[in-house]
Amino acid sequence: MRPSTGGSISAKTPRLTVLRGVAAAASVMLFAGIALVPAAPASAADNPNPARITDASWWLMEELLKLDPGTQNGGIYFDKPGYHNTRAANDPNNYSVRDAEDQGGPSDKAAAYDWTFPEAQGLTADDIDLSAYAGRPLASDVQALSPDYSNIARFSSRLLASGKDPNDPRLNGWREFYGQTDSDSTVEGWDFRYDYAVSSGSSHLWHIHLSEDRDKVTSYDNKRALLSVLRGETVEQWGAPHGPMYDRTRSASGSWASSSVLIENNNAITRTAAVALPNGTLHGFNLIPGSGTWTRARSAAGVWAANATHVDTNGSVTDIAAASLPDGTLHLFVLVPGSGTWTRARSAAGVWAANATHVDTNGSVTDIAATGLPDGTMQLSVLVPGSGTWTRARSASGVWAANAVHADTNGSVTDIAAAALPDGTMHLFVLVPGSGTWARARSAAGVWAANATHVDTNGSVIAVSAAGLGDGTLHLTVTVPNAGVWHRYRTLSGSWATNRQIDTNGRIFHTYTAALPDRTMHVGVLVNTA
Numbered sequence: 001m002r003p004s005t006g007g008s009i010s011a012k013t014p015r016l017t018v019l020r021g022v023a024a025a026a027s028v029m030l031f032a033g034i035a036l037v038p039a040a041p042a043s044a045a046d047n048p049n050p051a052r053i054t055d056a057s058w059w060l061m062e063e064l065l066k067l068d069p070g071t072q073n074g075g076i077y078f079d080k081p082g083y084h085n086t087r088a089a090n091d092p093n094n095y096s097v098r099d100a101e102d103q104g105g106p107s108d109k110a111a112a113y114d115w116t117f118p119e120a121q122g123l124t125a126d127d128i129d130l131s132a133y134a135g136r137p138l139a140s141d142v143q144a145l146s147p148d149y150s151n152i153a154r155f156s157s158r159l160l161a162s163g164k165d166p167n168d169p170r171l172n173g174w175r176e177f178y179g180q181t182d183s184d185s186t187v188e189g190w191d192f193r194y195d196y197a198v199s200s201g202s203s204h205l206w207h208i209h210l211s212e213d214r215d216k217v218t219s220y221d222n223k224r225a226l227l228s229v230l231r232g233e234t235v236e237q238w239g240a241p242h243g244p245m246y247d248r249t250r251s252a253s254g255s256w257a258s259s260s261v262l263i264e265n266n267n268a269i270t271r272t273a274a275v276a277l278p279n280g281t282l283h284g285f286n287l288i289p290g291s292g293t294w295t296r297a298r299s300a301a302g303v304w305a306a307n308a309t310h311v312d313t314n315g316s317v318t319d320i321a322a323a324s325l326p327d328g329t330l331h332l333f334v335l336v337p338g339s340g341t342w343t344r345a346r347s348a349a350g351v352w353a354a355n356a357t358h359v360d361t362n363g364s365v366t367d368i369a370a371t372g373l374p375d376g377t378m379q380l381s382v383l384v385p386g387s388g389t390w391t392r393a394r395s396a397s398g399v400w401a402a403n404a405v406h407a408d409t410n411g412s413v414t415d416i417a418a419a420a421l422p423d424g425t426m427h428l429f430v431l432v433p434g435s436g437t438w439a440r441a442r443s444a445a446g447v448w449a450a451n452a453t454h455v456d457t458n459g460s461v462i463a464v465s466a467a468g469l470g471d472g473t474l475h476l477t478v479t480v481p482n483a484g485v486w487h488r489y490r491t492l493s494g495s496w497a498t499n500r501q502i503d504t505n506g507r508i509f510h511t512y513t514a515a516l517p518d519r520t521m522h523v524g525v526l527v528n529t530a
Contacts, residue, residue, distance in 0.1 A: 074114030083112035104215030122147030
């Protein structure tokens with residue numbers, strides 16, 4: 001058994017009002033069967049101790065707090081033996097500085113993290129400050145607060161499973177963890193470097209301790225790998241492209257902004273979508289595996305909201321799409337493997353429906369696209385490998401068609417996009433590896449063209465997105481690995497303009513294209529950090 005490096009938190013903090021300088025705030029506590037919800041969770045700020053904590057380490061702590069709001073920063077640097085202290089301040093024989101992995105990296109920085117779950121502490125009535133819960137009646141004979149281990153057990157179990165899996169390399173840059181994986185009184189842990197079980201003091205029943213290889217304390221990638229485990233992602237999901245979202249604007253006159261703007265600084269995003277409303281607002285959606293789908297709005301004045309909203313909590317979703325209607329409603333579509341496609345609506349007043357609707361039950365679908373038409377109808381397009389692309393209509397009264405229409409029979413397609421024009425036509429784009437991008441039109445009367453048009457012949461394209469502007473032009477965005485993002489548009493006469501490169505970042509792997517009522521356009525991109 002390794003000596004405890006995370007026992008720096010005392011077994012009980014008086015009155016639960018302060019924990020290592022961070023205001024205590026349990027996400028949900030059960031006190032005599034009554035759920036107690038504090039006013040606000042702990043929040044992270046700028047690195048408070050850059051002399052002893054790397055910016056990457058502080059970033060990780062902020063990300064941990066985001067994973068489970070209400071959890072707390074139990075501490076990174078402490079002047080005590082072990083990983084919480086610097087290499088320089090440790091005895092040369094301390095186990096946290098002996099190995100080669102701990103001989104690298106800055107000598108003056110800490111390499112451990114304590115992540116606290118207040119609801120798991122199991123305190124007596126005298127130990128908790130109930131002033132935040134004024135007016136909430138408690139039984140007179142209540143003597144104790146039963147610990148709730150559900151959250152800490154969820155994250156600890158993921159760490160333990162990853163550490164035991166010889167085919168999971170994500171924690172290879174970490175030394176150890178201690179935590180609570182169940183509901184007993186024994187602390188579980190794992191030494192990732194030497195692959196054996198470890199344990200420690202009872203304070204780890206309510207906080208997770210993590211020791212990082214000292215030569216990785218400046219590495220963001222090492223910390224992203226840890227976060228992937230904690231989010232519940234598989235190794236395959238972690239290896240898939242993921243990264244932050246940027247947005248670039250095209251003016252009504254057709255000029256592209258010289259640079260893009262960082263909108264979502266979350267490296268776990270795997271899919272993005274966006275759509276504009278008649279009031280000029282733009283709504284971006286981002287998919288985070290294990291967490292679900294989040295949205296952030298941009299006002300008609302061009303200001304992005306400070307915070308994103310968690311719209312759909314299904315962490316199994318693999319693709320998303322969005323559409324808007326002339327009545328001001330917003331529609332999010334999510335794809336759940338094995339289940340099919342679901343949609344959730346946001347009213348013109350800005351209220352999201354409590355429940356999603358199961359639109360398409362085909363569990364083999366791999367990609368989706370959606371678009372709203374001027375007559376108030378909506379079209380969902382789904383890609384079925386080996387079969388092609390199918391579309392399903394929603395009437396202006398909100399009724400989905402019982403059957404889908406086989407719009408394109410090419411079973412080799414790997415990505416799809418859709419857009420509508422003011423004349424009521426709809427345009428489906430399909431990506432065929434090695435061949436390029438093809439477009440097929442649906443007339444305002446609902447008839448699909450017999451043949452597709454070869455719009456872009458670049459067979460290396462990996463992603464497509466599209467939008468129709470109010471002036472009647474149709475816009476296609478394609479992503480080429482190591483070459484960035486290219487834009488092409490169809491004129492009012494029906495001819496396609498020459499491709500134009502709008503972003504040279506070769507790590508872009510997914511995009512959205514959205515048209516606003518003022519005839520500006522936005523292209524959002526995800527930049528791979530894997």
